Amino acid sequence: MSDARLQVPRGTRDFYPEDLRRREWLFGHFRAAARRFGFEEVDAPVLEHEELFTRKAGEEILEQLYHFELHGRRLALRPEMTPSIARMVMARSGSLRFPLRWFTVTQNWRYERMTRGRKREHYQWNMDIWGETSVTAEAELIAAVFDLLDALGLAHRDVKIRISSRALLEETLRNTILADRPEAFPGLCVAIDKHEKIGEDAVRDLLTDSDGPVGLGEDDARFVISWLGLRKVEDAARHVPPDSRAFADLQRLFNLLDTYGLADRVVFDASIVRGLAYYTGIVFEAFDADRKLRALCGGGRYDRLIESLGGSAIPAVGFGFGDVVIGELLSDKKLLPEPPRQLDAVVFPFGDDERAAAIRVANALRRERQWSIELVLGTPRLRRVLADAHRAGARFLYVLGPDELSRGEMLIRDLDSGEQTTEPIPN
RNA sequence: GUGGGCGUAGCUCAGCUGGUUAGAGCGCCAGGUUGUGGUCCUGGAGGCCGGGGGUUCGACUCCCCUCGCCCACCCCA
Structure with a gap:
């Protein structure tokens, strides 16, 4: 008991038969929802070349990478699935017919401090659509999330998805404070993603840090933070031209979601920007209605990821949905089943x-x-x-x-x- | 990293202001005559009381250190 070798490493889990039955119940719902939306399952190694994940925007996810060097190769355990899938798509981009609908259910790793809903090893349902530029793709993905939540037994109002657009923010800033240095945008997004967690003052400090990646003036930082407080698409679009693509996409997405019957389950929230540097367009996160837990899932559009890896441009949008937070929510709602052994x-x-x-x-x-x-x-x-x-x-x-x-x-x-x-x- | 709480049987826990053989429920094992069930009855196994040190005639109980876990904060998908 006191022998550390006999305990699971912190942040990892053993799955005994009853645990694994429950896990497979959840994964079964992941797969069933994916298949209802016509997605195909793929897989990739848990181990990748570290370079696949290396980006330079101060993302915490990369600072928390499990990595090591072996025989001169730098390797890492994947912290998320998107780069591996991008690699797979890129390798066969010449022969694949788009749009692609691919999903995965995988174990991911990140070295981080433990709190409720966060572990170092967790499983994630990942859904991506490749090769489609229109927000019809976003709408399908968001609908798939709700399809899953309904299948799990959650009530209509238990979860809401908050939606925003990095493209709209980027356009706004290109027309204003980042007019002469658009390259600062990804770093700015990573910084303001922390807004809800560390508070406005701390974000302002990050944005105005002259040694940081953004280095805004006080007034500009205040402008960015005030924009995050907006909850109406029209207000957020005030600094972009009337024919703005980003604005039109947002409006169309909400119209589509209305058609799916999801109008009362989604909301515009300008403070959603996501902490990953590669997002370029629509971004969204799902939260429990009581806001007791961390985000259930998060995703968005990343049209330039394959380009940044050296391939030709293939637009994409996707989300990751972890097993830990949904487990907490289902447990709180008394919706976690105890599946019996299957024995004839x-x-x-x-x-x-x-x-x-x-x-x-x-x-x-x-x-x-x-x-x-x-x-x-x-x-x-x-x-x-x-x-x-x-x-x-x-x-x-x-x-x-x-x-x-x-x-x-x-x-x-x-x-x-x-x-x-x-x-x-x-x- | 900061603050708080907790480590006693496989699990959940009880052990009063220190006092001698450390308890319960559940679980496990075995019985309740020949070969019949989630119940019931009986019995049993199983604890260096997380580890180390100290105070004391005596420590599960008090003090210090250490390891581990939980919660909050911090941090962050």
Whole structure:
């Protein structure tokens, strides 16, 4: 107990059978929702070249990278899935037919301090659409999130998605305070993403830090922060031309979501900017209605990621949805199930004289019916076997004792009704 | 990193202001005559009381250190 070698590393989890059943229940919903939206599942190694993740915008996610050097190669455990998928798309961009709808359910790693809803190892459902520039893609993704939440049993009003547009912010700033140095924009986004967590004053300090990536004046910083407080698309679009693409996209997205029947579950919130540097357009995050927990998921449009990796431009939009926060929410709402073991039957030979026949019975049931069969090992008492079979949730118990065997039969007990029948032992 | 709380049986915990053989519930194991169930009854195994040091005639109990966990803050997808 006090031996550190015998404990899981901090921030990681063991999954015992009941834990894994619950995890697979959640993953099953991830996959089912993805398939309802026509997405295909892909996978990639948990280990990548560190360079795949290296970006220069002061993102915390990269400072928290699990990384090491081995035989002169710098490797890292993936902190998120998007770069790996971008790599896969890039490698076959010449032969893939777009738009692509790909999803993953993967383990991701980040070295960070532990709090509620944050672990160092967690699983994430990732959904991406590649090769589509219109916000019809964003609308599908947001609809998929709600589709999942509904399937999990959450109430209509339990979760809201907040939506904003980095493109709208970028246009606004290009027309104003970043007119002569647009390259500062990603760093600015990373800084103001912290706004809700560290407060306006701290963000102002970050933005005005002359040694920092942004280096704004006081008035400019105040302008940026005041923009974040806006909750109406029209207000946020005040500093862009009437024909602004970003403005039009936002309006169209909300119109589309209305058509999906999601109008009362989404809201514009200019303070959503996301902490990753690569986002370029619409960004969004899902929150529990009580705002007790961290974001359930987050995503957005990243049209230039593949370009930045050296490929040709392929527009993309996606989100990541972690298993930890949704687990907290479902637990709070008493919606976490305790899925039973899936066992069709237990086959019980009384002793070694009956074992050969029992093995034939188990073989037949496994092969012909594809049943899940637990063949009793050793020679416990029938009483014990019945209790165990009951507890395991088995539907039938096949009993092969001396009496049955002498008649070439086996006893089949229905564990729900208690009814018993006999059948010939298969050859 | 800061503050607070907690480490006693596999799990959840109780052990009053220090007092001798450390408890409960659940779980586990075994029985309750021959081969029949989540109940019931009986019995049992299992704890260097997280670790180390100190105070004391005596420490699960008090003090210090240390490790671990939880919560909040801080930080951040």
